[in-house]
Amino acid sequence: MPEPFRNYCRETASADVLDWRTDFGFDAASNDYAVLKVPVLLVRAALANPAMVAMMEALKQALPDPRSPIVPGAGHFLITSHAIECAALLTDFLTEASEDTARPG
Secondary structure (H helix, E strand, O other), X not given: OOXXXXXXXXXXXXXXXXXXXXXXXXXOOHHHHHOOOOOEEOOEEOOOOHHHHHHHHHHHHHOOOEEOXXXXXXXXXXXXXXXXXXXXXXXXXXXXXXXXXXXXX
């Protein structure tokens, strides 16, 4: 990772710990996701760890119509190592979602 990002990680590690602690209190069943009526983009790194792959697969199965691209060559910090690819995926997704909501009916 680039040194500025490493420094950011070091400086914000305590907040990251708090995020993980709150995650353990989140209790949703897979059928809770099935009722979502919003577009969902699930982006995964091709080199993600097995736990992340399993989590993404479970979400893909639970959500009604997710978009789930995989970024080739990317690992855990794909938004820093593959920022351009992630930005393009998000831009395309938001453009498509915006067009869908603009259509009548």
